Each structure stands twice: as C-alpha cells, then as structure tokens.
Amino acid sequence: MLSTNDLRVSYGMSEVIHGISLTVGENETLAIMGRNGMGKTTLFKSLIGILPAQGSIAMQGNNITGDKAYQRVRKGIAYVPQGRMVFPTLTVEENIATGLEATGKKKIPNDIYELFPVLHDMRHRKAGNLSGGQQQQMVIGRALAADPKVLLLDEPTEGIQPSIIKQLAKTLNEIKQLRGLSIVVSEQVLSFAMAVADRVMVIEKGQIVHEEDGKSADQKKIASYLAV
C-alpha cells in the first residue's frame, strides 16, 4: 500500500533518517517503536510530505516522492501528528470538518460519530475544552474524514491515561476493520503497540534495527530497545 525505499531525511547538513525501507500492506497495522529522538516524527513528516526526503516513497505502486502534502492526502494518506494539533477555538465538528477538504464532501461521515459517540455529544463544544483522550479521538476523526487508505499516527498515546490507551487500541482495530485501511503508528508504549500491530519495527538513530510479526513478537526483546 505505502512503501519507502532507502529513505533519507536531513535537517540542514545533519542526516537523521539513514536509509529506511519499509512497506505497510493492505489492511495491515505496522507499529514503529523507538525511544525519544530516534527519528519517528521525522520519518512520519517525510511520509506525509512536510519534510523533504531522498530515496523514494510509493503509494499503491505509484511514486509520490515529489508530491506536496496536500497531494498525498488526496491520494489517500492521512496524518495524525504528535501533539495532536487541534484548533482549540473551533468546535469539535469544525475541527473534524477540516479533514473533509481533500474529499470535496460537506458532510462528516456517520461512521466517525459511531466510532466516537462522545464527539457527537460534544460536537458544538470548543475543541480546546476537551480532555486529551477526547482530543485524540477528534484528530483521528479528522483524519478519517479525509477518507484515507493509509492512516499515519505519531505517538497517539502520548499524554493519555492508561485506561483510555486501552480503549484507543480497541478503536484503532475497529477502524481498520470498518474502513479496511492500513495503519502506520509510532509508539513507545509496548502494550498498546502489541494490541494493534500486525508487524513491529524498531527504529534506532534513524535506522530500522529490528522487525518481527506483531502476534508472535518477542516483547522482552522489543522492550530492551525501548529501555533507556
């Protein structure tokens, strides 16, 4: 579905992603695990087209390396950034509706409010008044409004309570079923990654250093990469 080949990303003269090749298949969830500063956000920003990269990125076999972010969104990639980036003074509904731009539609698809009933209840509230977990649901709803084929989520559990993290994992699995999409998620919370991932990759200093099947993953080994 989405793949990279020898992807390299630099800030000025300093290269921080050193040749990453990965593929996420149709209806697959790929978790990219790594400690702070290992390059997860940089990788995601290059996938969505906010940061320029060398090497290549392909979507359904078509080269999108030269595409701008909005073109990639139209081709079916949606991005939920780390820190969520809500528009605090807009209502919940207005926030979600910003995701519709790529589709030309005016109405928020029903399944978004079915997935997140609390967002329906709070749709006229200002987004800045929502809890962290509710805001995370809202920005996932915003990404789904763009009708993506691939959903990129950068550390969605950051700043969210453990009980809500469990619920978020369940919801992501539901979304994958319901929409039949592919998910790439970056994470540091192992239990969350294990609850959603079909495949796990570990990133260290801008390189993939370990990869295995999610269901049979050696959690101790992955945890050892995450330990400081």
Ligand SMILES: Nc1ncnc2c1ncn2[C@@H]1O[C@H](COP(=O)(O)OP(=O)(O)OP(=O)(O)O)[C@@H](O)[C@H]1O
């Ligand atoms: N704007 C920037 N300019 C220069 N270097 C940067 C910039 N942003 C990130 N870096 C560096 O790139 C490397 C990778 O950072 P990145 O934010 O991608 O890591 P991360 O795994 O997402 O970590 P975190 O979870 O803390 O966001 C780090 O060494 C970081 O210091």
